[in-house]
Amino acid sequence: MFETFTFHSLPPEDEALRPAIRVLAEEAAASLGADQRARSWQGFDAAFSRKLGEAGFLGLTLPRDYGGGERGPFARFVVVEELLTLGAPVAAHWIADRQSAPLILNFGSEEQRRHYLPRICRGEIFFCIGMSEPGSGSDLASVRTRAERTASGWRLNGQKIWTTNAHRADYMIALVRTSGTAADRHGGLSQLIVDLKAPGVTVRPIEDLAGDAHFAEVFFEDAALPDDALIGTEDEGWKQVTAELAFERSGPERIYSSIILLDAWIAHLQKQGSVGEASLRLAGNFTARLATLRAMSIACTALLAQGESPVVEASLVKDLGTSFEQELPAAIANDLAARPDVPVDAELRRALFYVAHIAPSFSLRGGTREILRGIIARGLGLR
Amino acid sequence: MDRTELLAPFERLLESACTPAVVRAIEAGGDAATLWDAIEASGFLDALVPEAQGGAGLALADMAPILIACGRFAVPLPVGDTIAARHLLALRGETPPPGPIRLTGGHAEAAAVGALPAARAQEIRVDGDTPSLHLAALVRAAAIAGGAQRLLDASLAYANERVQFGKPIGRQQALQQQLAVMAEQTVAARIAVEIACAAGLPLSLAPAATAKIVTSTAAPSIAATAHAVHGAIGISAEHDLHLYTRRLLAWRMEHGSEGWWEARLGTERLAANVGSVDWVRAAVTG
Numbered sequence: 001m002f003e004t005f006t007f008h009s010l011p012p013e014d015e016a017l018r019p020a021i022r023v024l025a026e027e028a029a030a031s032l033g034a035d036q037r038a039r040s041w042q043g044f045d046a047a048f049s050r051k052l053g054e055a056g057f058l059g060l061t062l063p064r065d066y067g068g069g070e071r072g073p074f075a076r077f078v079v080v081e082e083l084l085t086l087g088a089p090v091a092a093h094w095i096a097d098r099q100s101a102p103l104i105l106n107f108g109s110e111e112q113r114r115h116y117l118p119r120i121c122r123g124e125i126f127f128c129i130g131m132s133e134p135g136s137g138s139d140l141a142s143v144r145t146r147a148e149r150t151a152s153g154w155r156l157n158g159q160k161i162w163t164t165n166a167h168r169a170d171y172m173i174a175l176v177r178t179s180g181t182a183a184d185r186h187g188g189l190s191q192l193i194v195d196l197k198a199p200g201v202t203v204r205p206i207e208d209l210a211g212d213a214h215f216a217e218v219f220f221e222d223a224a225l226p227d228d229a230l231i232g233t234e235d236e237g238w239k240q241v242t243a244e245l246a247f248e249r250s251g252p253e254r255i256y257s258s259i260i261l262l263d264a265w266i267a268h269l270q271k272q273g274s275v276g277e278a279s280l281r282l283a284g285n286f287t288a289r290l291a292t293l294r295a296m297s298i299a300c301t302a303l304l305a306q307g308e309s310p311v312v313e314a315s316l317v318k319d320l321g322t323s324f325e326q327e328l329p330a331a332i333a334n335d336l337a338a339r340p341d342v343p344v345d346a347e348l349r350r351a352l353f354y355v356a357h358i359a360p361s362f363s364l365r366g367g368t369r370e371i372l373r374g375i376i377a378r379g380l381g382l383r
Numbered sequence: 384m385d386r387t388e389l390l391a392p393f394e395r396l397l398e399s400a401c402t403p404a405v406v407r408a409i410e411a412g413g414d415a416a417t418l419w420d421a422i423e424a425s426g427f428l429d430a431l432v433p434e435a436q437g438g439a440g441l442a443l444a445d446m447a448p449i450l451i452a453c454g455r456f457a458v459p460l461p462v463g464d465t466i467a468a469r470h471l472l473a474l475r476g477e478t479p480p481p482g483p484i485r486l487t488g489g490h491a492e493a494a495a496v497g498a499l500p501a502a503r504a505q506e507i508r509v510d511g512d513t514p515s516l517h518l519a520a521l522v523r524a525a526a527i528a529g530g531a532q533r534l535l536d537a538s539l540a541y542a543n544e545r546v547q548f549g550k551p552i553g554r555q556q557a558l559q560q561q562l563a564v565m566a567e568q569t570v571a572a573r574i575a576v577e578i579a580c581a582a583g584l585p586l587s588l589a590p591a592a593t594a595k596i597v598t599s600t601a602a603p604s605i606a607a608t609a610h611a612v613h614g615a616i617g618i619s620a621e622h623d624l625h626l627y628t629r630r631l632l633a634w635r636m637e638h639g640s641e642g643w644w645e646a647r648l649g650t651e652r653l654a655a656n657v658g659s660v661d662w663v664r665a666a667v668t669g
Contacts, residue, residue, distance in 0.1 A: 001532065002570055007577035009668070085660045256660075263658050270653055277646055280653070284645030287652045288596035290659055291589075291667040292575045299574065320567045370560065377559035380539055380566055 001380075005313050007295050008302040014074040021057055021079045025088040035350035037087025038260040041253050042214045044168060045089035046126070053123025058097050062105055066113055067121035073304040077252060077297070084256040085263075091165055091214070096120045099247045100127035100173055103191075107232030107240050112193070116171075129248075130160040130174030130194065130218065131241070138371050141185045141238065145176045145220060147192055153227040154192065156200070156220040164365070166216035167205040172196055175237055189237035192229045200224065210358050243309050248366050250300040250314035255293040255321035257362050258328040261355045262286060264348045265332045272342060279335055286328065293321050312379030315372040322363040329356035389441075390448040396425055397456040403623040409459040419460055419483060428462070431470035431584070438473065447580040450522060451573065454529025454634070457626045461485045461504055463522035468507050470584070471515050480505045486519040488638070509638070512647065514584070517591035520638040521579050524594035527602050527634045528572040530627045534609040535569045537624065538562060542612055558612065565608040568601040578668055589666040592648035599641040602631040 028048045029037050036043065052058050060076045062068025069075065083090050101120045104112055119125045136142045145158025156176065166172060172194045180188035196203060200223030205213035232240045266283060269275050275283075296317045303310040333356055336344050363369040377383055400421045409415045422428065430446055432438020446466070453463045461483050468484040483504035509515040542553030542562060552558055575597035582590035606628040610617050617624040635641070655662050 001535065001566070005570065005574075007574055007581055009581070081660065085658055259659065266653065266659065270656065275649075275653060280649035281642055281645035282649065283652050284592065284647065284649030285596060285600075285641070287589075287648055287659065287663065287667075288575070288593040288645070291578060291593045291663045292571050292597050294660070294663060295574050295578050295668060296571065316567050316570055319563070320571060373560045373563035374556070376563035376566055377553075380562060382539065382542060382553040382559050382562060 002313060002316075004303065004306075004308075005296075005299050005310070006302075008298050010078060010298060011074055014071070014078050017057075017075055017078050018082060020055070021082045022086070024052065024055060024057070025083050025086040028088040029086050032087065032089070033350070034087075034260055034264045034347045035354050038258075038264075038351045038355050039089075039212070040084055040087060040257050040260065041090050041094050042164075042212065043087070043089030044091040044165065044214075046092045046123075046168075048089055049093035049126070050123040052093065053121060058093055058123050059101055059117065059121030062101055062117055062121060066105070067118035068101075069121075073301045074298075077301045081252050081256070084253055085259050087260045092126050092168070093120075093123050095129055095164065095169075096125065096127035098251060099129065099244050100171075102247055103173065103240065103244050104193075104231065106243070107191075109228070112228060112231060116193075125171065126165065126169045128163050128166045128169040128172045128196075129244075130163055130166075130172045130176075132162045133159055134161055138368055140175070140241070141189065142182045143175055143177060143189065144182065145174065147176045147178050147190065147225070150224070152224070154225040154229055156192065156194065156223040156225055159217065159219050161217040162206070162215050163218055164215050166196065166218050167203045167213065169196060172218065173231065175241055178237075179235055186238040188235050189241075190234050191231045191237040191240055192225060193231050194220075194223070194225060194229065198223055198225065208358070208361075210354055242311065245367065246309045246311045246314050247304075249318045249372075250297070250304060250310055252294070252297045254318040254366070255290070255297055255324060257322075257325040258355050258359070259290075261332060261351050262290075262328055264351050265335070268336075268344065268348055276339070278338065282331055282335055286324075286331075289324050293317065293324055296320070312376055315367070315375045315379075318366065319363075319369055319372045319376070322369065325362045326359045329359050389445060390452065393425060393427055393449055394452055396421060397452060397458065401456045401458055403457075403626055406457050406459050406626055415460055418458075422458075422460070422462055428465050429469055431466055432473045436473045438469070443584050443586070444577075444581045447525065447577050450525030450580075451529040451532070451576060454526030454531075454630070455533045457530065457533070457630055463526060464504075464519070467515075467518045467522050471507070471518070486515075486522070486638070488516065488519070512588065514586050516638060517586040517588060518584070520591050520595040520644070521576070521586060523634045523637050524572075524579065524591075524598040525576045527598035527631055528569070528576045530631045530634070531569040531572050531598075531601065531605045533627050534605055534624075534631070535562075535565055537627075538565065538609050538612040545614075552612070561608050561611065565605055568605055572598045572601050572605075582667070587666070588647060588651060590668075592644040593667050595639060595644045596641045596648065599635040599644075602635040606631045 057079050059068035060071045064070045104116050133143050147154040147156045174192050174194050178190040200221045202219040203216050205216045207213050300310050300313050300317055400418050429438035430441045434440035450463050464486045465484045469479045472479045485504040485506050486509050487506045488508050488510045509519045543551050545552050575594045579590040579594035613624055616622050
């Protein structure tokens with residue numbers, strides 16, 4: 001089972017990118033405390049994203065013709081791994097680089113590609129993904145936001161919610177109903193590129209439990225969109241979204257959300273004169289799992305490199321990866337508080353509280369644990 | 384080397400020569416020579432012996448599917464051990480004794496008692512923190528990964544066949560979620576073994592520990608889910624399920640449980656003043 005999902009080494013030509021991206025990432029993260037770096041791909045810094053674009057680290061997998069690096073998914077893996085493990089603020093370009101750009105390349109018209117891709121590669125425009133709605137969470141096909149044809153394009157009505165970075169993005173790629181009703185399920189859905197500055201579009205940030213506003217709600221009231229807002233094929237948006245989610249779920253961000261905390265805790269242990277057996281075992285357990293999850297994430301990348309869409313494999317890695325990310329803060333909290341005699345510095349404490357508190361979101365965003373296990377079960381022939 | 388090219392003949396051999404009936408017969412003290420001779424004739428026992436010393440001189444990376452297959456077929460003879468032992472003896476310039484060789488040591492004893500009947504075999508002790516022990520642990524880790532695959536296949540087949548409440552039990556979400564986790568653990572176990580095999584010989588601590596920790600942690604959970612799916616029939620002596628679940632529980636303990644390896648891996652990790660991903664890249668996956 002999953003015979004093509006196997007261990008791969010990263011190609012040397014892609015490993016070669018590591019020193020240059022590390023310099024940039026270290027520079028961007030240098031002034032940030034561990035609790036800020038622990039925000040991982042939620043940290044927003046538009047200037048840093050433009051700098052990455054200038055250095056050629058955005059749109060790495062896109063053709064040169066559109067401003068990309070014409071490299072493979074392994075190159076992107078190396079760059080993303082460095083950014084995440086150093087805690088660089090990558091939120092601004094994250095979604096455009098990860099999934100909007102590949103989507104536009106795969107399904108967009110030549111005009112759409114020329115219009116959006118070079119600017120994504122330069123880090124000049126940022127995207128968000130309009131999927132969830134107040135009544136549509138895990139049951140994504142039930143979305144009710146609707147676009148109707150007009151003489152000049154589309155009229156959009158409805159609402160999106162929990163949209164990461166909608167209040168800071170330029171465009172949203174929204175999944176909307178273009179024909180039929182919710183009863184038609186996967187039929188009649190389409191993807192539209194929405195200019196978030198268009199009249200009739202209102203964006204309101206939502207504060208999260210950690211005090212950050214990383215997501216938002218977006219209202220569409222007779223928002224008029226041009227004809228070429230449609231991306232891909234009308235009424236076939238579901239197929240496009242499924243392919244897009246394989247990109248969204250297969251990356252190393254699904255195993256590294258707690259990596260800054262892990263490294264801060266290890267540094268804390270290294271300062272102690274002696275480390276107890278329990279802490280040693282915990283460090284060993286985390287290290288073995290990290291090594292295996294990383295190899296699984298690279299195995300997923302290898303399938304992308306072979307032109308596959310590893311939907312089930314990405315779900316396997318994301319479910320295991322987010323479990324790991326969530327167990328880290330819980331186990332580290334236990335380890336630190338089991339030795340009240342050893343002082344814990346304030347920065348580690350803040351990073352721990354942030355990650356421990358936000359960790360439940362790791363297995364919600366990008367598809368819940370239960371939905372992913374359902375996808376795996378289908379892949380196993382159980383449904 | 385193409386993995387399937389190497390694996391296919393070995394799998395065919397075990398498929399016909401190492402059926403559950405044969406496993407039971409050998410466990411009951413029956414004739415083991417027929418199976419052993421067939422495996423000896425295949426040449427795989429000398430796979431890791433250098434060509435100059437009459438072996439096949441394969442890389443450890445090539446051997447992952449072979450070592451995993453030994454677990455999948457619950458081979459009741461120390462095939463993986465003998466492959467490892469002949470390699471270790473060749474390094475010392477020694478000629479291996481004929482027949483099966485078991486790798487034993489403080490860690491192996493704990494589980495061997497009362498778990499698997501000891502096959503008549505030569506014994507070589509692997510002790511201390513040496514590449515020999517690392518290789519012995521990897522052999523067990525690979526066996527767990529293989530046994531897990533067999534248990535997953537059997538559980539999926541049974542979940543699709545057993546009907547309760549008017550439909551196959553595999554249609555129940557509660558079971559689907561458990562089987563999805565079992566699949567995750569099974570795939571992770573195989574990839575952890577592939578990592579260690581790719582690290583090559585002599586096998587260092589970090590990749591061996593990674594393989595043994597991930598597989599040993601998963602072993603009791605995978606065995607438990609297999610039994611949960613099979614229900615009462617899986618508890619019966621007549622059903623073959625226990626041939627594999629019993630081995631998973633024993634292999635977890637042999638040559639060090641996850642706890643033993645975690646302490647060692649943790650010690651190595653804490654000795655290096657670098658980030659975790661850098662450490663993993665340097666020490667585990669190369």
